[in-house]
Amino acid sequence: MGIIKKLASQTAIYGLSSIFGRFLNYLLVPLYTYYFSAEEYGVVSEFYAYAGFFAVLLIFGFETGYFRFRNKEEVGKDTAYSTALWFILLINLGFLSVIVWVNPWLSNFLHYPDHPEYVLCFSLILIMDAIASIPFARLRAEDKAFRFAGIKVIEILITVGLSLFFIKFCPKLYADNTYPLINQFYDPAIGVGYIFIANLIASVFKFFMLTPQLLGLRWGFDSTLFPRMLRYSLPMVVIGFAGIINEMLDRVLLKQLLPYDLSTNMKMLGIYGACYKLSILMSLFIQAFRFAAEPFFFAYAENADAKVIYAKVLRFFVIFCVFIFLLVTLFIDFFKYFVGPEFRSGLDVVPILLLANLFLGIYVNLSIWYKLTDRTLIGAGVSLCAAALTIYLNIKWIPIYGYTGSAWAHLIGYAGMAFVSYMLGQKYYPVKYDVLRVLAYIGLGLGIYLANLQLQAMIHWPPGVLSAALLVLYLLIAALFEKRQLKAG
Template sequence: MNPLRRLASQTAVYGVSSIVGRFLNYLLVPLYTYTFVPADYGVVAEFYAYMGFLAVLMVFGLETGYFRFRNDDDRPANLVFATALRFLLLINGGMLLAAVLLQQPIADLLRHGDHPQYIWWTVAILAMDSVGAIAFARLRAENRALHFAGIKLIEIGANIGLNLFFIVLCRQAWEADPDSALGRLWNPAIGIGYVFLANLAASGLKLALLSPLLRDGLTGLGAVFDGALFRRMIRYSLPMVLIGLAGIVNEMLDRAALKFLLPHDDATNMAQLGIYSASYKLSILMMLFIQAFRYAGEPFFFAYARERDARQIYALVLNWFVICCVFIFLLVTLYLDLFQYFVGAAYREGLGVVPILLLANLLLGVYVNLSVWYKLTDRTLMGAWVALTGAAVTVAMLWLLVPRYGYQGAAWAHLVCYSVMVVLSYLLGRRYYPVPYDLRRVAAYILLGLGLYAAGRWLTDAADWNGLAAGTLLLLLYLAVVALTDGRRLMRQTAGARLET
């Protein structure tokens, strides 16, 4: 099968679970923002930011390590899986025990002393997700994308259903009659905590669905812990932890730090955090596309690396990727008057950060493509330094900009960070694994997107056009430009890509 078509088809399947599934999850944002005040929603944003950091630590980069070693030295693939799985079970079990024992002092430190249960609920979610992550990695490596997508969608459906059950049905029943069967299931003291409980139950269901894979990793053929293999895997994977942590700093530190950096009282800071986080959700379409691409792209890059035309294919992938990302940028920004209704009226003052965040995430996607150089050459430690440099830029920009410009400064910090990382990764890639990227076309499409966005603003603000009409016209213009300038060329290159051997 044509390699690019295979990558596109698997990205589409993974996109069902990440883009479609997460979009359904994204529909919970109106539920939260129309039900809870910004300060309450800020609690969810804060804890999910913490979860982003812990998720990286609790997987130890072993997903990528599994891809790297499963076909190495002709060893049984289940041996690599079993080794990673046993380690993750041990380390995550220990972290959950520590969270249960230390929940109160940790909650006091985070200024949530009235709700210590949030601590162990969060770690329990992460422990199950971390063990599940290595099972999902096995599904990806075995090209079982439909199985992967099915379990992901079931998990997301359970999470959505439980949110609706508790926050809508049970809460309304409690308001009508606190002594009713459903009303007794709603405790106002828990409130926003039902978001965590729904997630906890959904993660447990996911782990149950993955249990056949986990059982095979514990009792199946070759299911033993190989100490020598583990030492090789962890040496390769630990730099990926640094890369992941740096990535989370770049992606989520703003939501963890806003309450401490904003120059207001705690209540106002939490409200500002809630507003910013709700606006951040409007850039989620770009992130979901990048996530789907990562799921399909990482195993594809490793599997195709030995082919003669690999570097040309990687360059072509970047061209298509940027075309798609610019389309998403325009779709959201040109129709922002419609997308704004996904958040409550109290949150819409933050909509100005959406274009900045979309552009920043577009650059993050470019960096994901460029990072192939350190993964394929085993220079993960050098890749970690690029990510750590980006993290340092993020910290510096947040420190400088947030106290002065509020959450607008946090959005600009994202953009500056990813710009620096793209430049560094490209320069290092040219030295260690040169790929003939068509930089002029990539830059031209990004500039075209910015130009069309600016034209849309002018048409609606100065020329008094209808926003939907202007957006539709400009989006069609973008598609026409793509078709006329690059459509045939890119399709011809894609069709001519050498079949896999």
Template sequence: MNPLKKLATQTAVYGLSSIVGRFLNYLLVPLYTYTFKAEAYGVVSEFYAYAGFFAVLLTFGLETGYFRFRNREGAQAAGAYPAALGVLWLANLMFVAVVVAFRQPLAEALRYPDHAEYLVWFALILALDALSALPFARLRAEERAWRFAGVKLTEIAAAIGLNLWFLLGWPWLAGAWPDSPLAAAYDPALGVGYIFLANLIASVFKMLLLLPQLRGCDWRAGLPVIRPLLAYSLPMVVIGFAGVINEMLDRAILKYMLPYGPDENLRILGVYGACYKLSILMTLFVQAFRYAGEPFFFAYAGRADAKKAYALVLKYFVILCVFIFLLVTLYLDAFKLFIGPEYREGLDVVPILLMANLFLGVYVNLSVWYKLTDRTLMGAWVSLGAAVLTVGLNIWWIPTLGYRGSAWAHLASYGGMALVSYLLGRRYYPVPYPLARIGAYLLFGLALYGVDREFVQNCGWNPWGVGSALLGLYLAVSLVADFRPSRLRAL
């Protein structure tokens, strides 16, 4: 199969687990936002922001290190998987032990003194997710995309079912039969804690499904590989941690930086967290591409036409991302129904967040230069610079612009990362990216969005008719310019 078509096929399969699966999970957002007040949902947004930081720290960049070392020859290839797995098990067991031992002081520091159990449950969730990262990476490396998708979808289905049980089924049964054992066991005071508990049980189920990927490891073969593997992988922690700062910092610090009272700050955090979910289609596409793209970039690197392939990948990636941007923004009146009316005051940040995540995807493509030249430390400096920018802009803008300042900080940070990575790539691993064509699509998409705002908001035209016409125009132009059968056959 043509390697680009193979990449597209695997991206679609990974997208099945990410986009379809997360979309099903996304359908829980109405359940949360119609069930809990904004300040309660703010707790959920905050904890999942913390989870993003620890997800990077607890995997040590070993996914990328595993991909790199398994493509080498000899002992390093054979020992990469057991070495990475052994490090993850040891580190995550220690992490859970520390959180359990200090759960009450940590809960008080986070202003949740009555819910120390949240921290224990979240530590277990984080450890289980980190331990599953290597088995999932192995499935990706072995191109077992359908097995990968099956496990992911099963986990998500379990989480959805448990959420429905904890938030709808169990309360209903407790109200219908107040004297039953089920009613006695149900604790309404736990509130959003039931969301965390559902996640924990689903994570346990996921690990059980991944047990076959944990068998057959020659642990002795991994011992000589640990040091070089960590030397390559640990800079990826810096890169990943900086990336999480760019993605999650706003939701982690909003309640501390906003100039209002604690309850109002949590309410605003809940509004922002819910509206952030409306940009999830872009996020999921970038994630699906990352799953398929990373092993593709490494496996294709030795071919003569590798750079040409990377350039084509970025062009088609941007075309599809602009389509997602237009799909959400032109039909925002439909997407907003996924969140409760209390949360819709923040809808104006959705286009900003969509464009920010588009540039994050561009950076994922451009980062091939430091991964293939083993300059992960330089890549870490790029991410650190973006993280510093994110921190500075959030501190500067949140007190005056609120969560809108955070959205603009996202865009500035991801745009800066893409620009710097492109400039460094020109020096260390030059790829002939079609910048003119890529820039034209970006400007065309923004122009169509501007036309929609003019005719719908200022002139009062029918939003469905205008949006459909503009999206149809974009599809027609892109089909004629880059998706003609003759052009695709040439790939």
């Protein structure tokens, strides 16, 4: 259990910083949803959907490629790092040139002809985040979790502070005209654009904090290593792109496929985007786990007990994910206050989205088979099939069921990815996962959630008491099962 505890501690460091930082960021959701209408917030949801796609394209899979090649003796850690960093830097400078050139046309195409600054700000955020991904990967690989976490938290603190300043205080100061200096840089017409501006300034600060890692460019570009890294990493772009289709495409399609006028479609998009935020605890844990687990999986692969450890990791991962599912769904009457009243009509999709993210996390665990066996092309094929299924279901269901159809498409897409990845993994890199126990924990979580829905109408206890009792029941059952498992060896 020692190695699992080490992985858990690394996940905790990434997780606590992410939870703390994201929680601060999460507090912006009430700010946005109380100060902006659902239609205005739909703009933010739409741009973040686009951001997901471009984030994958601008990193080119070299984050994972760096992990794969840094441990090879014939390459060297510094060479792999500088080669990846130089490539990502050049790609992103080229992307910036294209955006500056096409910005007027692109802003008009997206129906924001009066706000070309939206596109430019968001593009700069994407570029700095993409370049920063390689230095962050190096920090993860070198177990510098505290520095990684510190930079992330500072970035989010700056974002939160500037968001409060631009959205809450500047309009009041501008209206009162008590500080004429405000009139020099604040323009109410920019509106939700200040969300992007706050993020951009925070990204600039993050970039400067990573300066010691960016100096790694001096190690140069290895033209012999680069083709090998590119061949390994390019399928990761397809995998990442397909993953973003599963995660983000619905917010692009909702605007186009909902059977209402553009204003109502944007309102529905805003409601769905805000309710999606309520599944953020699951997303945070998966992200923290991935930060810790990806370098761990590569580094531990040569150990004799690697497959045994990977199986145990998945089991404990699912236990914790089901706990998060129950925490949010059982206490949804408390979590709902994080969004404005106008947005609460979409709360029914939250359990579906939480389950979808649970299966995404299972897929993250299972995906080691193609990363460790260099079969990234097959992994890309799995992701493309799942993306095609998600697209089909969204196109079919959005006009009929609205954003609820999108939520179900999420769940089916991720569950399908996890199932197919498991089957292929058993062929190419067989790990004896405790499938029955994993499914039992998921079934237990669903059973407790459904029981809560029935019992709430029958037992009129004070708010939260029944939910707390059911959550403790789950923990006790899980602890009992795991105690027996440990005794059994």
